[in-house]
Amino acid sequence: MKEQVAMTVVPAAWTSWALSRVDSDPAGLAEQVLARTGLPDTPEGREIVELHLATLDVSLDLGCTDLLVPQLRWELTRRPQVTSAPRVVPVHDAVHATLAERLDELTLAAVVRHVGAAEAAARALESRSWSLRGRGGLSGLTAPVQTYLGHAVAGHQQRAIEHVLTLVADGSSVADVLLEVLAPAQLELGRLWERGVVSVAQEHVATAVTQVTMSALQPLFLEQPRLDRTLVAATPPGDRHEIGLRVVTDLLQLRGWDTQYVGASCPVADLVEAVVTAGATLLLLGASMPAHLPGLRAAVEHVRADPRCQGVAVLVGGEPFRHAPGLGEWVGADLVATDAREALEAAAGLLALQEATGV
Ligand code: B12
Known part of the structure; x- marks a missing residue:
């Protein structure tokens, strides 16, 4: 999902035992990694590297490879949007090469194991989502979610609102609409964007429709x-x-x-x-x-x-x-x-x- 990239997520100091041993400050490390990736030195290129390093630091500190998996998956989709250069080094490879010059062997080996496990999990998820692709994208969604998502992606605000108000009139609670219709529609939107089925603009429009639809439900709260x-x-x-x-x-x-x-x-x-x-x-x-x-x-x-x-x-x-x-x-x-x-x-x-x- 594209937005105006501005604020850095690179901390003033690393938290994890591994990255805090690196002998250059976080902003400096991010620059060195960026140079190695071949990504452009633009807010978009920097964002990929900074998000990667910030996520790596937290995931190492918590010893939780699962935290790194969505980041690695997002990078696969995002990199080609940011550059059309034929040779772009994956961020984790650029991080590895940079850390190899700045960490002792044991610490480096631990980082490599951590990232390797996350990469394997990301690849497994990727092949699972490919195998689902052939089976007709939206089939796992309920009919109300499919209808809602259709209106939202098309930017049909009024129809989206009418759809959820009809569900409420037919007996769904507002909580059901929020949890069983709007939330799954937003998550599906993320998957569709990742697979290139919807554009960034369509995601923005659909998310805006969801926000307006949530506001349209507010009058129903007044009786509580x-x-x-x-x-x-x-x-x-x-x-x-x-x-x-x-x-x-x-x-x-x-x-x-x-x-x-x-x-x-x-x-x-x-x-x-x-x-x-x-x-x-x-x-x-x-x-x-x-x-x-x-x-x-x-x-x-x-x-x-x-x-x-x-x-x-x-x-x-x-x-x-x-x-x-x-x-x-x-x-x-x-x-x-x-x-x-x-x-x-x-x-x-x-x-x-x-x-x-x-x-
Ligand atoms: C819409 C969206 C955006 C919109 C958000 C607009 C808005 N006003 O909210 C915009 C365009 C701004 C955006 C931007 C970005 N996004 Co975005 N976005 C999404 C998307 C498609 C849907 C999010 C959503 O609405 N979810 C629906 C809600 C209901 O689900 P939820 O957040 O998980 O909430 C549930 C629970 O987690 C929990 N919960 C949530 N919050 C809280 C809080 C409390 C207190 C409690 C108790 C519970 C709780 O309860 C909720 C209901 O069950 C997701 C896809 C996804 N899988 O989520 C990507 C996603 C989150 N985005 C992602 C990314 C990478 C980005 C960007 C970096 C993209 C870019 N620049 O190109 C930027 C970063 C922006 C930033 N600085 O934060 C990635 C994150 C990957 C990762 N590393 O974890 C995702 C997963 C997309 C993807 N497939 O890769 N995004």
């Missing part, structure tokens, strides 16, 4: 009884993915929470002020890609460091949390949810605890 509890929801600086967070926020609103949806890429100082001003007892923080996890961790640290946020519980979630069991602790969260249903359970548990302790 309120809990007199407020939450704030955001993604950390740099993370532009907001649909998953918004789905969870809307579901909690349906459960009676008052919600302040700050949305994507919130500066951490502003986030703290938002929590304080709202009088929130719960902060939802989402990350959609491993490269944004250090930013999420920094956001949690800021909240913890502010005495005005004492007693605010932090619930984290998003795709990376489905792959790395120790990640909740790594970012310093109180609660972790790997999907929306777990998020509802976690918030219900928190509410019961806060009521029992008089918070």
Whole structure:
């Protein structure tokens, strides 16, 4: 998915035991790797390398190769969009060659094993998705999702809204529409983009339709009884993915929470002020890609460091949390949810605890 690339995800210092042994600073290492790849020195070329290194660092620190797999898969699709040069070295090969000059043999061998395992997993997934291709792309989706996705990709906003409102009128709950129609449609959109079936522009249009459709469901929330509890929801600086967070926020609103949806890429100082001003007892923080996890961790640290946020519980979630069991602790969260249903359970548990302790 293309966006205006701006903010770097390369940290000031590496976190992992392996990369922190490298004798050049992270920005310098990214430059050396970029030069070796043959990718252009443009925001798009740099983004590929920076996301790769940031993801590698987090995945090494957590010892979780699964975190690196989506990055490697994305690079396969993204590289040809960024350059038409005939010879482009895969980023992991350029990283290997660069680290070989800067790490001792044992550390290098450990990194190579880690990346090798991720590469093998990425290749296995790739061949599985090729074998599915012959069996008619959208066949795994329910009819309501297929219809919705057709409207969304075509940019038929009105038809998309009418479709989901009809589903509700026919007995589906708003939660079902969010979880069983809009969320799977967005995930399928990602797969279709990866396979080159939809363009970046079509993805942007469809995602915009989904956001408008979610807003069109809002009037249906008004009848819900309120809990007199407020939450704030955001993604950390740099993370532009907001649909998953918004789905969870809307579901909690349906459960009676008052919600302040700050949305994507919130500066951490502003986030703290938002929590304080709202009088929130719960902060939802989402990350959609491993490269944004250090930013999420920094956001949690800021909240913890502010005495005005004492007693605010932090619930984290998003795709990376489905792959790395120790990640909740790594970012310093109180609660972790790997999907929306777990998020509802976690918030219900928190509410019961806060009521029992008089918070
Ligand atoms: C739409 C989209 C975008 C849009 C986002 C627009 C918007 N306003 O949200 C735009 C165009 C901005 C975008 C940009 C990029 N994207 Co994008 N994007 C997607 C896409 C297609 C769909 C995301 C989505 O809406 N998912 C639907 C929701 C419902 O699912 P979800 O996020 O997983 O949420 C569920 C759970 O995870 C959980 N959850 C989520 N958040 C939270 C938070 C809390 C607190 C809790 C408790 C739970 C929770 O609950 C949700 C419901 O069950 C995905 C494909 C995919 N597989 O997700 C790629 C994807 C996430 N993008 C990807 C990439 C690489 C990028 C870019 C780098 C692309 C580029 N520059 O070329 C940029 C990076 C932007 C940035 N700086 O963050 C990759 C990430 C790969 C990786 N390394 O992990 C993906 C997977 C695409 C792919 N197939 O490779 N993207």
